[in-house]
Amino acid sequence: MNKTIAASPQWISLLILLCSWLLSRIFATESASWLGIDFSPEMSVWWQVGFAMGMTLCLSLPYWWLIINAVFPAAVFYAMDLNWPPIVFMVALLVLVLIYGAIFLTRVPYYPSHPKVHALVEKLVPEGPGQQFLDLGSGMGGICMHLATQRPDCKVFGIEMAPLPWVVSWLRARCRNIPCVFLCGDYQNYSLKNYSVIFAYLSPAAMSALWEKACLEMVPGTLLISYEFGIPGQSIIPTYSTGETGMPGLYVWRMGSNFILAPEQLQG
Structure with missing residues (x-):
């Protein structure tokens, strides 16, 4: 092509x-x-x-x-x-733009991750105070709110470019009094250096750029986790499985290691 x-x-x-x-x-x-x-x-x-x-x-x-x-x-x-009345089409178009309009810039559609993925990511976040977690493309905030609830010792952040999902995630966290911080913007314009774990559920089109940014900004020893999509030239088979047939797995890298992590390596 x-x-x-x-x-x-x-x-x-x-x-x-x-x-x-x-x-x-x-x-x-x-x-x-x-x-x-x-x-x-x-x-x-x-x-x-x-x-x-x-x-x-x-x-x-x-x-x-x-x-x-x-x-x-x-x-x-x-x-x-x-x-139908024109207002119906106008409202439908507005809702679609607010949810999916960013696709033309990011080539990453909105698609929520499964609760089984949330539980698996929770297990991968290292124990101990001072951990900071960032979800790139946080959508409606599901994984962030799960992690903030289950791991109160971890500071949880999400960043979302689409306005409507960001507003919904912000309102959900406030209404349920969950201490998440949701940011509205493009993660490419946001530094990754302060986070110990970064989670991404993006698209194949975005993975090469994410890897370049992570290599430049993430601190050696921190974790980059990708659900479903690997990084070209870096991995072939997901390391962690959700345990459900037909559901993709997770790829996990410890930055600075130059290889994909297996479960026993993550614990080391």
Whole structure:
């Protein structure tokens, strides 16, 4: 895949959707004038879907972009047929932007981790006072509130870029009087040097940049934990399992060690 496309597939996808819409309009107009074929609006949408899928395949984007580019035009067309009041679509769009809008910048979707993961991460946090835990992309704050409740000796922080999940996590912690600190922003603009354990449930697209930042800023001996996604060139198989079939495991690195940790190494 071209390096430009690999670095910005979201913008390439947006361009594909615009180009496919334009091509479908041109195709429908030319077919009507030259061939005497008058395509219905529904047929034009399916031509747009075809053009979008063809361009996505030609540019070798990952398969999920093929699904997105195929579903989006049809979903918009059939949603308009519902004849709902415009305010419904405006509210739905606003909620989606507040939750998922940051994807265009981070390429990390919102997806909460399972409670079994929270319990496993809790076991990996070293014992003793002075521990500081940071969740990168803390979402609704589930793992942070679990850890702050179970490990009152540990200072717990979360950072989230999407406004709505951040507000929800902040309110949940305040209403339940749980001593978590939730920050709103991009973790790439936030120093990692003060934390003994950093947890990340991001996406494959973000792992190389996270590793570079961790190597520059994290103190040797501190732990970097990633759920589900490894770091290219650093690991192949998750070290810790949640014990549930079909559920991904955790990758754990002790910074400065240059290898992925096995359970017996973590205890050393």
